[in-house]
Amino acid sequence: MSDHLDRGGRGFETHAVHGAGGADPATGAVNTPVYLSSTFAQDAVGRHRGFEYARSGNPSRASLEAHLALLEGADFGLAFASGLAAEDAVMRLLGPGDHLVMQTDSYGGTFRLATEVHGPAGLVVDATDLSVLDDVLTPRTRMVWIETPTNPLLHVIDIAAIATLAHHHGILVVVDNTFATPWIQQPLRLGADIVVHSTTKYFGGHSDVVGGFTATNDGDIARRLGFLQNAAGAVPGPFDCFLVQRGVKTLALRMERHCANALAVVELLRGHRAVGKVFHPSLAGHPGHDVARRQMRAFGGMVSFTVRGGEEAAVELCSRTRVFTLAESLGAVESLIEHPGRMTHASTTGTSNEVPGDLVRLSVGLETLDDLLNDLGGALDTVA
Numbered sequence: 148m149s150d151h152l153d154r155g156g157r158g159f160e161t162h163a164v165h166g167a168g169g170a171d172p173a174t175g176a177v178n179t180p181v182y183l184s185s186t187f188a189q190d191a192v193g194r195h196r197g198f199e200y201a202r203s204g205n206p207s208r209a210s211l212e213a214h215l216a217l218l219e220g221a222d223f224g225l226a227f228a229s230g231l232a233a234e235d236a237v238m239r240l241l242g243p244g245d246h247l248v249m250q251t252d253s254y255g256g257t258f259r260l261a262t263e264v265h266g267p268a269g270l271v272v273d274a275t276d277l278s279v280l281d282d283v284l285t286p287r288t289r290m291v292w293i294e295t296p297t298n299p300l301l302h303v304i305d306i307a308a309i310a311t312l313a314h315h316h317g318i319l320v321v322v323d324n325t326f327a328t329p330w331i332q333q334p335l336r337l338g339a340d341i342v343v344h345s346t347t348k349y350f351g352g353h354s355d356v357v358g359g360f361t362a363t364n365d366g367d368i369a370r371r372l373g374f375l376q377n378a379a380g381a382v383p384g385p386f387d388c389f390l391v392q393r394g395v396k397t398l399a400l401r402m403e404r405h406c407a408n409a410l411a412v413v414e415l416l417r418g419h420r421a422v423g424k425v426f427h428p429s430l431a432g433h434p435g436h437d438v439a440r441r442q443m444r445a446f447g448g449m450v451s452f453t454v455r456g457g458e459e460a461a462v463e464l465c466s467r468t469r470v471f472t473l474a475e476s477l478g479a480v481e482s483l484i485e486h487p488g489r490m491t492h493a494s495t496t497g498t499s500n501e502v503p504g505d506l507v508r509l510s511v512g513l514e515t516l517d518d519l520l521n522d523l524g525g526a527l528d529t530v531a
């Protein structure tokens with residue numbers, strides 16, 4: 148796929164496996180070692196080999212940052228202790244009185260961070276349907292926050308269209324690319340200014356690490372974010388960096404299977420009497436289907452649906468699967484099931500971002516497809 152080739156003509160999978168720097172320059176180790184050192188010896192005062200103190204930078208983190216930046220087609224990348232720490236740094240680009248517009252069903256924690264942490268510090272936050280973005284812009288609007296596909300309703304936002312409109316007004320565009328990953332879409336190439344990730348999800352891919360990442364092609368933004376990374380200090384440890392980097396090597400292969408298994412799960416759900424609406428960008432009736440076909444290489448591994456029996460039946464279903472594990476989070480090798488209203492999105496209850504009570508969300512993993520279908524189908528039979 149030509150849009151996944153970099154300037155040197157190498158493909159996404161090659162970059163995912165090899166990263167930016169190749170073997171460790173000091174030893175030839177094919178994996179970047181876990182550099183467990185908080186400080187680095189200097190050759191003379193003011194003369195060092197690129198590293199001084201590990202909050203400011205360490206080789207494990209530098210290797211991960213270059214690796215992930217390459218996958219996003221970005222000039223600059225910065226790793227953080229969690230997805231929310233990365234988002235917090237991006238929101239700190241704004242000041243009191245500035246206006247941030249975000250998608251109505253953004254990740255609950257993102258909405259909470261904007262309204263309950265940055266709101267009291269003076270940030271004005273609006274959650275809205277971005278298709279009416281024009282109506283909510285004010286002279287103080289500085290940033291539009293896109294998540295696509297959204298969590299948990301899997302709305303698809305046209306990144307290029309929003310970027311064109313926002314840039315016309317001098318507004319920064321941020322894309323949370325956690326659900327799609329750069330294997331599916333590369334937001335900076337579609338016009339976004341900043342991309343953010345929870346590396347806890349598909350990048351890490353094994354439910355064994357919490358991390359965050361942000362990337363940009365804008366040198367000024369990168370310098371400001373780099374300052375915040377060091378000055379506020381929400382940095383990932385070297386072992387966390389190693390785990391994310393190890394996960395990323397198989398990202399392309401995993402995404403391919405996540406997406407394929409999800410399509411089969413969608414088919415099962417569409418044919419089951421206990422299921423109401425199914426939300427997945429692959430569906431022709433999905434409002435974002437046409438944009439998804441243009442913007443995404445595949446339709447993703449996240450699926451949500453409503454249960455006909457209502458909220459109690461939805462909650463019940465979540466404890467009746469065995470291969471799908473009842474847990475928060477997503478994007479790892481194992482399949483997960485959850486009830487957004489009472490779990491990941493509980494903090495949105497009573498707000499404009501509240502999700503339907505009869506909604507169930509799946510993160511479709513890499514188990515044997517028949518086992519996934521039998522498990523989910525069997526559990527659905529019991530609540531039908």
Ligand SMILES: *Cc1c(COP(=O)(O)O)cnc(C)c1O
Nearest residue numbers: 229230231254298325345347358
């Ligand atoms: C999980 C998640 C976050 C938050 O990331 P953490 O690593 O949990 O801090 C942000 N956005 C999306 C879409 C997520 O799924």
